Each structure stands twice: as structure tokens, then as C-alpha cells.
Amino acid sequence: xxxxxxxxxxxxxxxxxxxxxxxxxxxxxxxxxxxxxxxxxxxxxxxxxxxxxxxxxxxxxxxxxxxxxxxxxxxxxxxxxxxxxxxxxxxxxxxxxxxxxxxxxxxxxxxxxxxxxxxxxxxxxxxxxxxxxxxxxxxxxxxxxxxxxxxxxxxxxxxxxxxxxxxxxxxxxxxxxxxxxxxxxxxxxxxxxxxxxxxxxxxxxxxxxxxxxxxxxxxxxxxxxxxxxxxxxxxxxxxxxxxxxxxxxxxxxxxxxxxxxxxxxxxxxxxxxxxxxxxxxxxxxxxxxxxxxxxxxxxxxxxxxxxxxxxxxxxxxxxxxxxxxxxxxxxxx
Amino acid sequence: xxxxxxxxxxxxxxxxxxxxxxxxxxxxxxxxxxxxxxxxxxxxxxxxxxxxxxxxxxxxxxxxxxxxxxxxxxxxxxxxxxxxxxxxxxxxxxxxxxxxxxxxxxxxxxxxxxxxxxxxxxxxxxxxxxxxxxxxxxxxxxxxxxxxxxx
Numbered sequence: 001x002x003x004x005x006x007x008x009x010x011x012x013x014x015x016x017x018x019x020x021x022x023x024x025x026x027x028x029x030x031x032x033x034x035x036x037x038x039x040x041x042x043x044x045x046x047x048x049x050x051x052x053x054x055x056x057x058x059x060x061x062x063x064x065x066x067x068x069x070x071x072x073x074x075x076x077x078x079x080x081x082x083x084x085x086x087x088x089x090x091x092x093x094x095x096x097x098x099x100x101x102x103x104x105x106x107x108x109x110x111x112x113x114x115x116x117x118x119x120x121x122x123x124x125x126x127x128x129x130x131x132x133x134x135x136x137x138x139x140x141x142x143x144x145x146x147x148x149x150x151x152x153x154x155x156x157x158x159x160x161x162x163x164x165x166x167x168x169x170x171x172x173x174x175x176x177x178x179x180x181x182x183x184x185x186x187x188x189x190x191x192x193x194x195x196x197x198x199x200x201x202x203x204x205x206x207x208x209x210x211x212x213x214x215x216x217x218x219x220x221x222x223x224x225x226x227x228x229x230x231x232x233x234x235x236x237x238x239x240x241x242x243x244x245x246x247x248x249x250x251x252x253x254x255x256x257x258x259x260x261x262x263x264x265x266x267x268x269x270x271x272x273x274x275x276x277x278x279x280x281x282x283x284x285x286x287x288x289x290x291x292x293x294x295x296x297x298x299x300x301x302x303x304x305x306x307x308x309x310x311x312x313x314x315x316x317x318x319x320x321x322x323x324x325x326x327x328x329x330x331x332x333x
Numbered sequence: 334x335x336x337x338x339x340x341x342x343x344x345x346x347x348x349x350x351x352x353x354x355x356x357x358x359x360x361x362x363x364x365x366x367x368x369x370x371x372x373x374x375x376x377x378x379x380x381x382x383x384x385x386x387x388x389x390x391x392x393x394x395x396x397x398x399x400x401x402x403x404x405x406x407x408x409x410x411x412x413x414x415x416x417x418x419x420x421x422x423x424x425x426x427x428x429x430x431x432x433x434x435x436x437x438x439x440x441x442x443x444x445x446x447x448x449x450x451x452x453x454x455x456x457x458x459x460x461x462x463x464x465x466x467x468x469x470x471x472x473x474x475x476x477x478x479x480x481x482x483x484x
Contacts (some may be wrong), residue, residue: 003466005473006449007459010480013435031432034404035484042352105353106378112399113388120395125402130383132353 018050026057028152030125037127040144051144058147059275061093061155062262065175067137067197070163072183073207073245075114077254078160080245082115084255085156086122093125093154095145097138099162100130107131111160125154136170137161140289143174143282156258164197172200173281176274177261179203179254182221184214198224201238203257209242209249218242236264295323354382354478355405359396360389361424364414369442373409373470380471393424401433406478412442418451425456435484437477441470 018039024032036054039047068074078094085092096111109128112119119126127145134140138161149157161171172178180201198204198221206217221240239257243250265271295302305319314322321327358374360367367389374384385403387396400408412420421440428434437458444452449460459473 003462003464003469005459005461005465005469006453007473007477008453008457010437010458010477013481013484015483030401034402038352038355038404044352100383101378104379105381107383108374108378109383109385109403112385112403116387116391116395116399119402120398126399127402128383128385130353 018044018047019053022050022053025054025148025152033125033148033152034127036148037141037145040141040148041129041132041139043141051147054151055147057151059150061146061150061157062177062258063146063150063175064156064158064258065161065171065178066158066181067161067164067169067171067178067200068181068207069183072163072181074160074163074181075111076245077181077205077207077243077251078111078158079115079118080243080248080251081158081255081258082118082122082124082126084251086118086124088255090156091124091154092122093127093146093149093152093157094119094160095127095129095142095149095157096160097129097131097142097162100132102133105132125149125152131162137164138170138174140285143278146174156262169197169200173278176265176271177202177258179205179258181205181207182217183207184209184211184217202236202261203254204238204240205254206240206242208244208246210244210247214242234270235268236261291324298323352483354407354474355385355403356382356407356409356474357385357387357396357400357403357405358409358411359387359391359399361391361393361396361410361412361420362414362416363390364412364416365389366413367411369413370409370411373411373441376467376470377409377474382474393420393427396424397427397431397433397436400436401431405436406481407437407439407474409439409441409474412440412444415443417442417444418448418455421452421457422455428456435481437474437481439473439477441465 018036021032021036025036040051066074066078075096082092082094094115098107098109098111100107107130109130112126112128115126118124129139129142129145131139142159146157159171159175178200180197182204184206204221206214208214218240225238241250241254241257243254265274302323305323308314309316309319356377358370360370374386377384385405387399396408424438428436438456439459439461440452440457441461443463444460452460458477461470461473
């Protein structure tokens with residue numbers, strides 16, 4: 001006997017043009033927001049005009065990045081923050097990023113397990129996103145998703161990065177306020193990450209402070225900062241805050257610190273600087289991506305250059321210049 | 334982190350492909366056994382799909398809200414508790430109420446054949462029998478989406 005599926009007939013769906021979804025997105029329709037994020041993620045050319053329109057309405061939200069080692073408790077902390085901000089009347093948006101498989105392209109997006117209850121009870125918008133091959137801790141379209149939530153009136157918008165390894169400091173050029181979450185009992189990890197991750201923090205949080213080891217982690221972080229290896233922004237002292245999502249302890253302190261940092265950015269004028277650097281990074285990142293796509297299209301041209309480099313007729317640098325149509329400069333260098 | 338949708342970008346597959354399939358794997362009601370759901374999640378991941386897992390003990394309303402925010406193509410529900418008929422009925426009602434009937438519902442787990450008609454009636458789009466192999470689960474989902482087209 002063959003095993004088969006029993007199913008109902010399926011109706012062919014109508015495709016609603018993205019531009020028609022824009023008014024609904026701006027009015028806060030959850031269905032429209034969710035669909036628009038998917039189209040941004042898929043990179044549909046048809047959605048470009050709608051996203052450009054949405055971008056004009058963004059720029060109001062406070063974007064908070066949360067990063068830390070895998071298992072530090074980022075998703076659980078975000079869940080606590082959703083509740084803390086929502087109880088103050090904020091409409092919280094969350095983009096939680098998890099890695100895609102480099103082999104199948106698929107992904108298990110598990111952050112929602114931790115956040116579902118908070119999303120449900122607080123009317124927060126929580127969206128899981130796979131990196132789809134992008135390195136750096138975020139997905140390529142994470143900031144487009146942030147624009148969409150921003151234009152729909154969500155603030156703060158929390159970006160939760162993938163668990164960090166070596167190169168995941170991209171969140172610095174995506175968010176206004178960076179919270180680096182460290183877990184207690186991982187003393188060696190603190191040593192390991194101090195070169196990159198610790199430097200980007202506007203706020204340090206230490207998770208699981210209900211555990212006795214947390215105090216040591218807090219003092220290790222404070223000690224490291226006292227050594228002056230971490231560059232602080234003028235007029236802002238990076239706090240080190242122990243938190244516990246289980247007991248709810250000091251979550252409000254973290255929420256207040258995030259609010260104070262936002263105030264600091266606006267009053268000191270540093271916000272304009274951060275906005276500029278976010279925009280710069282987005283333009284350059286997109287340009288790089290477009291180049292890549294163009295080369296993917298010009299397969300023959302690329303193949304020709306590869307063969308020439310393999311034959312040692314030209315070197316990789318000259319090939320790259322020719323691919324870009326910069327032959328003269330290639331000869332000059 | 335780049336803005337992928339820029340005019341002039343290559344999109345050779347756009348006209349044909351509905352993009353990466355997103356699935357919400359959910360456990361409904363008082364059913365604490367999620368080994369099967371996790372195995373299915375892994376199978377779908379390996380087939381190139383993005384799988385959002387809800388965790389245990391979710392109400393139909395919670396599952397529908399999550400599915401809408403995540404804009405999934407399919408809700409896959411594994412049920413072993415025997416209470417599939419009322420739970421799928423409520424799930425279908427919530428989908429209609431929230432205008433989210435475009436999301437497919439695929440049922441799996443322990444579902445006796447005599448209940449198939451009731452489930453299909455209440456809004457389940459496909460029922461995968463428990464002896465199904467991995468490729469049948471994947472094909473079932475791919476077929477539903479191919480028939481629906483891009484949304």
C-alpha cells in the first residue's frame with residue numbers, strides 16, 4: 001500500500017502589488033507589515049517602489065541592538081524587555097535573526113519559542129529572520145524590516161543578532177543603542193570576546209544574575225572597562241547591569257538605561273552621527289551586493305577572467321579591475 | 334545587511350519562484366510530545382525551508398497570531414493527544430477571523446482515518462499520515478505552494 005497525503009483542492013492566489021500594501025503598512029495592519037517584510041527579504045524587484053515609499057515614513061523609532069554569545073539568554077531577555085516596554089505603553093517591534101544552513105539554505109528559527117507569550121500578551125510584533133547567507137550577525141534585509149516596523153509606528157525596535165562569534169559586530173552600524181549580553185560562568189569567553197564585542201557596547205548586561213557566578217562576571221567587565229581598553233562615547237558611561245529574566249530582577253534598570261542612552265544620543269547630537277553612519281553602511285552594503293549580482297549575471301565575462309588568472313596571464317587584481325571596467329587604473333597600479 | 338530590493342537588481346527566478354518557503358511548526362493544546370515536531374522541523378530545514386517553531390502548549394489563537402507575524406506559507410501541526418478535531422476546528426476559525434486563510438494548514442501525528450473528513454471540513458488543507466517518509470512531507474508542502482503560486 002502506498003502512503004499518500006489526503007488534501008483539499010488549492011485555489012490559485014492573487015498577488016497584491018506591494019505599492020497597494022503601503023497604506024495598510026502605515027496604518028499598522030499586521031498582515032500587511034508581515035507580507036511587506038517577506039517581500040523585502042525575498043528581494044522582489046516589484047517591492048522596491050513600495051519600500052522606497054515606506055522609507056520616507058521611517059526614521060522615528062529607537063533601534064536597539066542586542067548581541068551576545070549563543071545561549072547567553074538574548075531571546076529570553078528580549079521577551080522580558082518586550083513586557084517591560086509594553087507596560088510603559090510602548091509598541092515594541094522585534095527582529096530576531098538566526099543563521100541559515102550553508103548547505104540547504106533552510107533554517108530553524110527558534111527565538112520565537114522564548115518570545116511567543118510576550119508577543120501575544122503585549123501586542124508586540126515579533127519577526128524571525130534567517131541570515132540567508134549574510135555574515136555579520138544580521139540578515140541582508142534586517143534594516144528594511146526595521147524601516148517597515150518604524151513606518152508602522154513601532155518603537156523601540158529591538159534587533160536580536162545571531163549568537164556572536166568572530167565577525168558579528170554588524171549590529172553597530174544598524175542600531176542606535178547596543179546592549180551586549182554576557183552570561184556568567186563563561187570567564188574564558190569574556191577573555192575571548194573582549195577584542196571585538198565588548199568594545200561596541202553602549203550598555204553591558206550580565207544575564208542569569210540569580211546565579212552566584214554573575215557577580216564575578218559583573219566585576220570582570222567593570223574591571224576591564226576601568227583599564228581603559230574600551231572607548232566610551234563622550235558624556236556616556238557604559239553601565240554594567242546584572243539582570244535576571246527568570247526573577248524579573250533589574251529588567252527595569254536595563255529598560256531605563258536603554259531609555260537614558262536614547263536621551264543621551266538626542267541631547268548630545270550623537271544621534272545624527274549614528275544615523276549618518278547607518279545610512280552610509282547601508283548604501284555601501286547595497287552597492288557591494290549589486291556588484292555581486294551583476295557579476296553573477298556576467299558569467300561568461302567572469303569565466304574568461306578566471307581562466308586568464310588560472311593561466312597566470314594576469315593577476316587577480318588586474319582581473320578585478322577589468323571586470324569593473326577600470327582597465328586603465330589596473331595598468332597604473 | 335544591504336537593501337536587496339533595488340531597482341535594476343537581477344531577479345531571474347522572480348517570475349517563477351515563490352521564494353523560500355516558510356513554515357510554522359506548532360504544537361496545539363495539552364500535548365507535551367514534541368520529538369516528532371522537531372524531527373519534522375529538521376526535515377523541512379534540510380529541504381531548504383525556514384522553520385519557525387512555537388514551543389509547546391499553544392492555543393490556536395496564539396498559533397495564528399504567530400503565523401501572521403511570521404508570514405509563513407504553512408502551519409504544520411503535529412498532534413498526538415487525540416483532541417485534533419476540536420483544535421483544528423478552532424484553528425480554522427481563528428484563521429478565518431483574522432483573514433489569514435491564505436496560510437495552509439498541514440496536519441500530522443496520530444490522526445485516525447475516520448476523522449479526515451472532519452479535519453478537511455474545518456480548514457485543514459492536507460493530512461500527512463504518520464507512516465509518511467520525509468520526502469512525502471516535503472512534497473506535500475511544495476505541491477500546496479506550487480498550486481497557490483506567489484503571494
